[in-house]
Amino acid sequence: MNELLTNSFKHAFGSRDRGVITVECVRHGEDRYRVVIADDGVGLPEGGVWPVPGKIGALIVQTLRESAKTDFDVQTAPGRGVRVTRNVDRKAAARSRP
DSSP: OHHHHHHIIIIISTTOSOOOEEEEEEEETTTEEEEEEEEOSOOOOTTOOSSOTTSHHHHHHHHHHHHSOOEEEEEEOTTSOEEEEEEEEHHHHHHHOO
16 A cells, blocks of 8 residues: 555646545455555556566565565556555465564
8 A cells, every 4th residue: 555655645646736546445244355446647648557577566566466465457547647546455464474
C-alpha cells in the first residue's frame, strides 16, 4: 500500500492544488480482503503500464504477489486517475511480515 500511495502523491496530481486519494478495504469470505487504492489524478499516459518493468515498484509488486499471495488489477485512463485493486490472502500476508 505504501508504494501505491507514494506513487499517487508523487505523480497523480501534477500542478493541481488538490486531489482525492481513496483507500478501501473490504473483507471477502473468511480469509480474503480486497484493498483498493484510487486517485482522481492524471492517470497513466496512453499505452502506459504500472508497475514499470525494471523499476523498484515492479520488484515490490512481484514480491507481494509471491510472498503474500496477492494479485493486482490496475485500471487507468489519461485524465481519469488510477485505480489499483489488490486481493489479499490474510493468512499469507501475516506470514510474509518481517
